[in-house]
Amino acid sequence: MRTRGTRGVGAAVAALLLLTAMCGCRVQEAGAGAGGAPGAGTDGRHRSPAGTQVPSSRSPGGRSPADGRPGTAPGPARGRTAAPARVLWSRGDTGRDVRELQARLRQIAWLSGAPTGTYGELTERAVRGFQARRGLPATGRTDTVTWQRLLGMTHEPGTWELYPMGGQPAGAPDARCLTGRVLCIDKTTRTLRWMIGGRTISTMAVRFGTQYTPTREGVFHIYWKSRHHVSTLYHSPMPYAMFFSGGQAVHYSSDFAARGYAGGSHGCVNVRDESAIAQVFAQVRTGDKVVVHW
Structure with a gap:
């Protein structure tokens, strides 16, 4: 009877040990799976045999279950690429921002022409060259990455860097220009307004005398008009000349058209x-007022 009892106890113990081993294997399977392994939850956490959830952690050796790389935190899904940089300006765009882009490209010799405010072929070519030189996608379109690189290499352009050939906006007219027929000339903004009765008929960029031959300021009147005038002192053509103070006149200048503010008049x-x-020459009359002011 004792032998049988001993055998019965031994069999029970063996059965219990077998059951424990089987449970241990199941727990190990549930805890070892990552990225679709058996027992892994759909939210990236492992489920215990009882169905309760516990946060996942790094496996031995510092390997992240999310990306399989030693010592790194879970990263973005593989195969994804970064979103392309946002395009700010491209061919066909116009405005003051495009003019600033052109002025900055000119500072570092990627653009030789003066800023125009229009994103044309030359600007596109300059941007493409700038991008290629710096390992950026050479699209010819100015995106946020290209713009930040350009900002870091250049300075804020001044008014006459933005408008070296004219085209700048005019300032408010002087109070003396608000009555009558007036050529209202502003030295600060380098502009001329042709005004009648306080209304601006047309506006254009102008250039003045140099330091040693300055343009006089004050209120004057047109005393002579000469369509094909040539200077007797400097022997230079002065077409559409409208004289207002001695030998000083408003007139067309081919030198200004070619060189912009790099030069000056007498x-x-x-x-x-x-x-x-x-x-304007066709409309202005002898006796009309001229106001030259700062």
Whole structure:
């Protein structure tokens, strides 16, 4: 009877040990799975045999279950690429921002022409070259990455870097220009307004005399008009000349049209837009007022 009892107890113990071993294997399977292994939950956490959830952690050796790389935190899913940089300006765009882009490209010799405010072929080519030189996608379009690189290499352009050939906005007219027929000339903004009765008819960029031959300031009147005038002192052409103070006149200047503000006059008010000055010349009368002010 004792032998049988001993055998019965032994069999029970063996059965209990077998059951414990089987449970241990199941727990190990539930805890070892990652990324779709048996027992892994759909939210990235492992489930215990009883169905309760416990946070996942790094496996031995510092390997992250999410990306399988030693010592790294879970990263973005593989195969994804970064979103492309947002395009700010591209061919066909116009405005002051495009003018600033062109001025900055000109500072570092990627653009030779003066800023125009229009994103054309030359600007696109300059941007493409700038991008290629710096290992950026050479699209010719100015995106946020390209713009930040350009900002870091250049300075804020001044007014005459933005408008070296004219085209700048005019300031408010002087109070003396608000009555009558007036050529209202502003030395601060380098602009001329042709005004009648306080209303601006046309506006154009102008250039003045140099330090040693300055343009006089004050209120004057047109005393002589000469369509094909040539300077007797400097032997230079002064087409559409409207004289207002001695030998000083408002007239078209081919030098201003070619060089912009890199040059200066001998005291006259130069206009670079021949079409604009031709129209004004046709309308201005002898005796009309001229106001030159800061």
